[in-house]
Amino acid sequence: MEQVPLAHLLILSSALFFLGVYGFFTRRNMITMLMSVELILNSVNINFIAFNKYLFPNQLEGIFFTLFIIAVAAAEVSLAIAIIINLFRKFNTVDVEEVDTMKF
Amino acid sequence: MTLDNIILLIPLLPLLSFLLLGLAGKHISVRFSGVIGSVLLGAALVLSLVTAYDYFFSIGKQGSEFVPYLTAQLNWLPFNTDLSINLGLVLDPISVMMLLVVTFVSTMVHIYSLGYMKGEERFTTYYSYLGLFTFSMLGLVLSTNIFQMYIFWELVGVSSYLLIGFYFSRPSAVAAAKKAFIVTRFADLGFLIGILMLGHGAHSFDFFTLIERLSTPGSSYLATMTGASFLGMSTLTWALILVFIGGAGKSAMFPLHIWLPDAMEGPTPVSALIHAATMVVAGVYLVARLFPIFAVGAPDALTVVGYVGAFTALFAATIACTQTDIKKVLAYSTISQIGFMLFALGVAGWGPGKTEGFTAGLFHLFTHASFKALLFLGAGAIIHAVHSNEMKDMGGLRKSMPITHITFLLAALAISGIPPFAGFFSKEAIFSAAEQSNPLIYWVGLIAGTLTAFYIFRLYFMIFWHKTPDAHAHNHEKGEWAMMIPMMLLAVGAVFGGFIPFGDFVSATGKPLELPIELSHIILPVGLGVLSIVAAAVLYRKESDVPQRIVNTLGGFYRAAYRKFYVDEIYLFITKKIVFNLMGRPAAWFDRNVVDGTVQKTGSLTIALSNAIKRVQSGKLQAYTMYFFGGVLLMVVLLLYKFA
Numbered sequence: 233m234e235q236v237p238l239a240h241l242l243i244l245s246s247a248l249f250f251l252g253v254y255g256f257f258t259r260r261n262m263i264t265m266l267m268s269v270e271l272i273l274n275s276v277n278i279n280f281i282a283f284n285k286y287l288f289p290n291q292l293e294g295i296f297f298t299l300f301i302i303a304v305a306a307a308e309v310s311l312a313i314a315i316i317i318n319l320f321r322k323f324n325t326v327d328v329e330e331v332d333t334m335k336f
Numbered sequence: 337m338t339l340d341n342i343i344l345l346i347p348l349l350p351l352l353s354f355l356l357l358g359l360a361g362k363h364i365s366v367r368f369s370g371v372i373g374s375v376l377l378g379a380a381l382v383l384s385l386v387t388a389y390d391y392f393f394s395i396g397k398q399g400s401e402f403v404p405y406l407t408a409q410l411n412w413l414p415f416n417t418d419l420s421i422n423l424g425l426v427l428d429p430i431s432v433m434m435l436l437v438v439t440f441v442s443t444m445v446h447i448y449s450l451g452y453m454k455g456e457e458r459f460t461t462y463y464s465y466l467g468l469f470t471f472s473m474l475g476l477v478l479s480t481n482i483f484q485m486y487i488f489w490e491l492v493g494v495s496s497y498l499l500i501g502f503y504f505s506r507p508s509a510v511a512a513a514k515k516a517f518i519v520t521r522f523a524d525l526g527f528l529i530g531i532l533m534l535g536h537g538a539h540s541f542d543f544f545t546l547i548e549r550l551s552t553p554g555s556s557y558l559a560t561m562t563g564a565s566f567l568g569m570s571t572l573t574w575a576l577i578l579v580f581i582g583g584a585g586k587s588a589m590f591p592l593h594i595w596l597p598d599a600m601e602g603p604t605p606v607s608a609l610i611h612a613a614t615m616v617v618a619g620v621y622l623v624a625r626l627f628p629i630f631a632v633g634a635p636d637a638l639t640v641v642g643y644v645g646a647f648t649a650l651f652a653a654t655i656a657c658t659q660t661d662i663k664k665v666l667a668y669s670t671i672s673q674i675g676f677m678l679f680a681l682g683v684a685g686w687g688p689g690k691t692e693g694f695t696a697g698l699f700h701l702f703t704h705a706s707f708k709a710l711l712f713l714g715a716g717a718i719i720h721a722v723h724s725n726e727m728k729d730m731g732g733l734r735k736s737m738p739i740t741h742i743t744f745l746l747a748a749l750a751i752s753g754i755p756p757f758a759g760f761f762s763k764e765a766i767f768s769a770a771e772q773s774n775p776l777i778y779w780v781g782l783i784a785g786t787l788t789a790f791y792i793f794r795l796y797f798m799i800f801w802h803k804t805p806d807a808h809a810h811n812h813e814k815g816e817w818a819m820m821i822p823m824m825l826l827a828v829g830a831v832f833g834g835f836i837p838f839g840d841f842v843s844a845t846g847k848p849l850e851l852p853i854e855l856s857h858i859i860l861p862v863g864l865g866v867l868s869i870v871a872a873a874v875l876y877r878k879e880s881d882v883p884q885r886i887v888n889t890l891g892g893f894y895r896a897a898y899r900k901f902y903v904d905e906i907y908l909f910i911t912k913k914i915v916f917n918l919m920g921r922p923a924a925w926f927d928r929n930v931v932d933g934t935v936q937k938t939g940s941l942t943i944a945l946s947n948a949i950k951r952v953q954s955g956k957l958q959a960y961t962m963y964f965f966g967g968v969l970l971m972v973v974l975l976l977y978k979f980a
Contacts, residue, residue, distance in 0.1 A: 256961065328958060332956050334955045336954075
């Protein structure tokens with residue numbers, strides 16, 4: 233069976249990464265921004281898996297790293313959601329533009 | 337209790353009084369605090385009497401000579417194997433003599449103050465200050481080391497400052513305290529430099545090592561210090577003159593005397609203790625301590641001491657004749673009498689038959705302490721009754737204040753040198769020493785002595801005669817026994833103090849010295865003294881216009897003396913016009929423009945910079961991430977470019 237070439241996977245992860253960055257910069261809703269961060273993380277995961285499979289098929293480091301990232305991302309999301317809920321309670325909005333009191 | 341412990345206890349008892357009353361004064365009732373101070377001082381007096389007896393009659397004597405007895409030695413600051421600053425206590429004839437004077441006068445003043453300061457606010461504080469002063473003064477006289485003496489020297493300066501400024505709500509008292517402190521501090525700078533020069537030259541700060549190294553002919557230290565010279569005087573002469581400047585500051589010698597008359601702003605008992613009997617003779621004591629070095633190593637410095645003393649004696653006596661405030665008269669009298677002591681030391685020399693002046697000067701210190709303290713305490717009693725310092729508010733007090741009158745008269749006779757009172761013996765010894773070695777100083781001293789009798793009896797007649805006694809005078813002697821008993825005890829000293837064979841105990845070499853009293857020498861000074869007493873009686877016994885006419889005849893000279901020969905004005909001119917303008921103003925300009933300018937410019941530059949860049953911190957989260965992302969991209973580009 234013919235394999236998918238590595239370059240395809242890298243293109244996919246790059247696309248995913250820039251989608252995430254684009255979303256993070258352009259969306260004003262903090263929840264959506266959080267989702268964009270998840271996209272970025274997932275693009276990284278794809279990279280890890282792909283390199284592990286194509287370059288070092290006898291090893292498992294990339295896969296383990298991916299598992300770690302998934303766990304950490306889950307924890308990070310719960311934290312971020314908590315922060316966002318608190319901000320919502322204080323400012324009554326989830327628009328990131330409104331939350332700008334920490335300045336000069 | 338061994339003698340060593342007794343000696344150590346003498347300065348510690350007043351220290352205890354200071355600490356007790358100073359720290360726990362709030363918890364001690366006012367009536368009690370004075371008694372505590374007086375009892376502690378009385379104990380110190382008893383211990384000093386024991387010490388003096390032990391020293392003079394057993395431990396101090398080796399053959400026919402008195403030798404120093406050292407105790408409580410402590411190696412304090414070792415700089416290297418050669419040079420260290422030690423602490424310790426020393427007994428030798430002069431320190432034991434000073435020990436007696438200080439504890440005796442201080443005890444008298446403590447008791448007297450029970451009456452004089454009664455009802456004062458800060459009564460307890462007053463007693464704690466007295467304790468501090470007595471401690472420092474005892475430490476000063478017992479020091480074995482010139483550096484240790486310097487420490488106590490400054491401590492007496494501080495306690496003098498505190499006591500002059502005791503009535504700190506009066507601006508004049510504050511100014512006087514400040515003046516006393518600054519003038520003596522200024523003089524102490526000379527003292528310190530002198531100490532360092534002596535220490536550098538002799539590799540020691542210890543008095544007895546210094547004396548041994550710098551007064552033994554042929555010693556290498558002496559040769560080094562007299563070999564190098566600057567402006568025609570040897571290093572040793574310079575060092576001793578600088579040390580003497582310190583002594584002259586404390587002893588109020590011309591031209592550093594200006595602080596003492598102002599110091600009369602303090603309570604009168606303080607003037608009796610500090611500014612008449614003890615602290616102001618510290619300069620005399622200092623010269624006497626280093627006397628062998630002065631006499632052998634640098635006779636020139638001793639000559640300077642002699643001339644300064646003689647000039648001051650005459651100068652201050654002249655001013656004393658014109659003052660109208662009784663405490664000012666007594667202050668100038670003190671300055672003049674210390675001048676006598678110093679010129680007596682100044683005319684002395686080293687070798688057989690030449691050291692009489694040394695004993696004479698210290699003898700005068702000893703007798704002067706009792707009669708001058710008595711005069712001050714008498715003045716205090718008068719001021720207490722009349723509520724004024726001015727002579728014109730007094731007059732005719734002999735009926736209403738009999739005890740004060742009699743004791744004051746005895747002290748006045750003693751200071752005038754009328755036999756057989758204490759001052760006669762010491763003054764005769766001084767005149768005899770001066771006549772032998774320096775005729776000029778002798779004649780100056782004789783004139784000053786004549787003036788002494790005149791001004792003190794002018795004071796006496798103005799206070800106690802002059803006006804007819806007021807029948808219903810309100811200013812009767814308040815029956816304060818606390819005040820009268822010290823005056824009577826001091827009067828005993830003023831009358832009989834001269835009969836002590838002083839030369840047997842105190843002399844430059846430690847061997848007994850006979851102070852000759854010859855009739856041919858006595859006639860002139862005593863005759864002049866009696867004459868001026870008669871003159872004062874004629875002029876001031878009754879109210880008349882003769883003194884005023886004499887004043888008018890003297891004209892400018894009288895006005896100059898009344899204005900204290902404008903010395904204060906000269907000082908003000910020098911400080912305000914010259915020092916402030918030439919040094920103060922440029923320094924202030926430099927401070928305001930250069931120092932402050934640098935600091936302020938740094939601050940304003942920082943503010944401007946941060947104002948310019950503060951917009952970066954906008955609080956917008958996405959802006960921050962954009963910067964971050966830009967930075968990352970930049971790094972990526974750089975890395976790619978580098979590795980490409």
